[in-house]
Amino acid sequence: MNFGNLDLHTTWFILIGVLFTGYAMLDGFDLGVGALHLFTKEDQERRTMLNAIGPVWDGNEVWLVTGGGALFAAFPNVYAAVFSGFYLAFVLLLVALIFRAVAIEFRSKQPMRWWRQMWDVGFAGGSILSSLLIGVAMGNIAWGIPIDARGEYAGTFLGLLRPYPLLLGVTTVALFMMHGAIYALMKTDGALHDKLRGWINNCIIFFIICYAVTTMATLLYVPHMAARMRANPWLFSIALLNMLAIANIPREIHHGRDWRAFVSSCVAMVALMGLFGLEMYPNLILSNPDPANSLTIHNAASSEKTLGIMLTIALTGVPLVLAYTVSIYWIFRGKVKLDRMSY
Amino acid sequence: MDVLTLSRIQFAATISFHYIYPPLSIGLGVMLVIFEALWLQTKNPLYHQLARFWTRVFALTFAIGVATGIVMEFEFGTNWATYSRYVGDVFGSALAAEGIFAFFLESGFLAILLFGWDKVGRKLHFFATCMVCLGAHFSAIWIVVANSWMQTPAGFHIVGEGLKARAEITNFWEMVFNPSSMDRLFHTLCGAWQAGAFLVVSVSAWYLLKKRHLEFARASLRVGLVVGMIASLLQLVSGHESAQGVARNQPAKLAAFEGLYETTTNAPLTLFGWVDEKNERVTGLAMPGLLSWLAYGDAKQRVTGLREFKPEDRPPVAWSFLFFHGMVAIGFGMILVSALGFLDFWRGSLFDKRWMLWLLVLTVLGPQLANQAGWFAAEVGRQPWIVQGLMRTPDGLSAVVKANTVLASLILFTLIYFLLFAVFVYLLNDKIQHGPDDADLTPSGKLALPERRQS
Numbered sequence: 046m047n048f049g050n051l052d053l054h055t056t057w058f059i060l061i062g063v064l065f066t067g068y069a070m071l072d073g074f075d076l077g078v079g080a081l082h083l084f085t086k087e088d089q090e091r092r093t094m095l096n097a098i099g100p101v102w103d104g105n106e107v108w109l110v111t112g113g114g115a116l117f118a119a120f121p122n123v124y125a126a127v128f129s130g131f132y133l134a135f136v137l138l139l140v141a142l143i144f145r146a147v148a149i150e151f152r153s154k155q156p157m158r159w160w161r162q163m164w165d166v167g168f169a170g171g172s173i174l175s176s177l178l179i180g181v182a183m184g185n186i187a188w189g190i191p192i193d194a195r196g197e198y199a200g201t202f203l204g205l206l207r208p209y210p211l212l213l214g215v216t217t218v219a220l221f222m223m224h225g226a227i228y229a230l231m232k233t234d235g236a237l238h239d240k241l242r243g244w245i246n247n248c249i250i251f252f253i254i255c256y257a258v259t260t261m262a263t264l265l266y267v268p269h270m271a272a273r274m275r276a277n278p279w280l281f282s283i284a285l286l287n288m289l290a291i292a293n294i295p296r297e298i299h300h301g302r303d304w305r306a307f308v309s310s311c312v313a314m315v316a317l318m319g320l321f322g323l324e325m326y327p328n329l330i331l332s333n334p335d336p337a338n339s340l341t342i343h344n345a346a347s348s349e350k351t352l353g354i355m356l357t358i359a360l361t362g363v364p365l366v367l368a369y370t371v372s373i374y375w376i377f378r379g380k381v382k383l384d385r386m387s388y
Numbered sequence: 389m390d391v392l393t394l395s396r397i398q399f400a401a402t403i404s405f406h407y408i409y410p411p412l413s414i415g416l417g418v419m420l421v422i423f424e425a426l427w428l429q430t431k432n433p434l435y436h437q438l439a440r441f442w443t444r445v446f447a448l449t450f451a452i453g454v455a456t457g458i459v460m461e462f463e464f465g466t467n468w469a470t471y472s473r474y475v476g477d478v479f480g481s482a483l484a485a486e487g488i489f490a491f492f493l494e495s496g497f498l499a500i501l502l503f504g505w506d507k508v509g510r511k512l513h514f515f516a517t518c519m520v521c522l523g524a525h526f527s528a529i530w531i532v533v534a535n536s537w538m539q540t541p542a543g544f545h546i547v548g549e550g551l552k553a554r555a556e557i558t559n560f561w562e563m564v565f566n567p568s569s570m571d572r573l574f575h576t577l578c579g580a581w582q583a584g585a586f587l588v589v590s591v592s593a594w595y596l597l598k599k600r601h602l603e604f605a606r607a608s609l610r611v612g613l614v615v616g617m618i619a620s621l622l623q624l625v626s627g628h629e630s631a632q633g634v635a636r637n638q639p640a641k642l643a644a645f646e647g648l649y650e651t652t653t654n655a656p657l658t659l660f661g662w663v664d665e666k667n668e669r670v671t672g673l674a675m676p677g678l679l680s681w682l683a684y685g686d687a688k689q690r691v692t693g694l695r696e697f698k699p700e701d702r703p704p705v706a707w708s709f710l711f712f713h714g715m716v717a718i719g720f721g722m723i724l725v726s727a728l729g730f731l732d733f734w735r736g737s738l739f740d741k742r743w744m745l746w747l748l749v750l751t752v753l754g755p756q757l758a759n760q761a762g763w764f765a766a767e768v769g770r771q772p773w774i775v776q777g778l779m780r781t782p783d784g785l786s787a788v789v790k791a792n793t794v795l796a797s798l799i800l801f802t803l804i805y806f807l808l809f810a811v812f813v814y815l816l817n818d819k820i821q822h823g824p825d826d827a828d829l830t831p832s833g834k835l836a837l838p839e840r841r842q843s
Binding site: 109113114127132133143198348366369373384 | 470491503797825
């Protein structure tokens, strides 16, 4: 396909943002359900939680796989620098993702108490650790990481665990927990539903505190982000949308409109990711302390030709993916009922 | 050990373990489509029971396949960052296409395949099963295309110099249909079909030996044997075509596969033997002229030997030879066993021949070992290149990753994968011991509705 004089670099910056936002919105809720998993005590409740995400978690994780593949294809220099630079962090992320994936599949296959508890811990631990590490990675990207003249990461593993990225990690766990709790609310009924309704306020409060601290820390300690906001006052409208969406969540929950609360939570994520992207653009990786070495949508990209081919692939594939993903969510709508096929 | 050795061991270990599962997903996917089609066609609930039982086994293999697959995507960047920069423009696009066209399709419809039995009608469920199977095949297409590009690069040019040099696509379709991709795809898929079919054969034969679930086991064995035999015979064709491709495109690799040092006409094929790399000699039983004939269809043709290549451009000969010959031997063994088994089945004498049934139980290992050996032959035989003729393996490493870091991750992955494998075998055995569910003989939910009322 010929895309004329379309700015393919910016298009792919947006598309990768869309893929990772899709990942946050979708896998976010099943990671959140995982983070809440150990709070439920009875076996029946835990199975209900697992089966709430049962048919969809796998497809949700594909957003990460495809996002990673798209990053590899569109901006190979970023993929190479981040994945080799964050080596140990990403290995830990893989371990966490492996454990939660197989825990979902294995847990209910045997009746023994120790067996189920072992995989329950694997599922919850894996979910919390993945959320935390994803947040830490985002925090490092926002803060900027040392990049040398070759475009390689010049820091250490411990260098990734500074306060600001860790704060963003905790905020991500809180965000996913809230998101997951709302999703679980939509998928359950009876005693578990009432229990979740009690927890959800704590989740919201936990998230709002984290969110407020992160926002302040960003404005105070991440000067390039604050400067971008001051230079482009219209960005405040997105921040405002984000705040309104977050504020709307407890309101909808209070009125028992769980579906709308979920949509609000999704809107908040889109606004957060949008704001993040707009503040980074055109950088993909900001080099801190030496901004001259930053990896941008221009110096880190594949050739125009490849970006064009990839856009053709995306325009063919994504509508199909969206169509059947929506259909599958529709088929599995409604409250979870445990049966022979359940986990 | 240095970073290079550790990174290579880690990649080999993680990909070998991962590759136990995708062939099962692909092969069992085909089996599920067949079982469900038979059910729709004959309305015999036995086939419904078959589909349900093998779906549960499929779910188990699929979960581990997904979990260990993400590791592979990450490892290109974590351990082979320089390689990733060099090939991202070409290789990355195949990987991204795999995500969009294959993984979404597979995992999306998997939901209906596993959990949708009672929620959707028969036809929609069958459609979902077909889509999962198709998605599994698509995933094979794109990753084999990407790997084949590393074997026989095409449709690209090199831009930039020194550290900034990289491959960029000039023609997407030439890249996709590079000289080896279609032969190797066919070969890989045949191996996957064998893996799925012989798992079915093996479990069914075991039930027959133990005199359990007889009716179920007979039906299951029949379909498994037919698919397994067809796949094994096709494998002969695809293997031959792949080898001819190697002769044309990667002569050093072919010479290593056969331990051929001297360029010669009437080149011999060593049937059994071993390579003494130091003295550049092969000991074993050889058929004169057969290699020339197989590679070029003419016994008089000249086959290039390893001495034409500088020592630093040669693959490790003894290993390439061993893996390649191991694969070929198992491949012929599979044809023989499945043909004998099928003959006995056809005559009706199979169920009394206990040794034959035991042999069929063991067939599950054949495709697994041959798939591993084949990939080892393909990858070891490409050495010292990571991308044939363009980039050497040591030059693809991540610049910033240290040896002890890789050692740590290697130990971690090894421990976890041993645990996963133990749990997998335990649960698989449990499912097999438990056997098919009698309740599955009466389809429930929407599946139970008469055909007319289906939407």
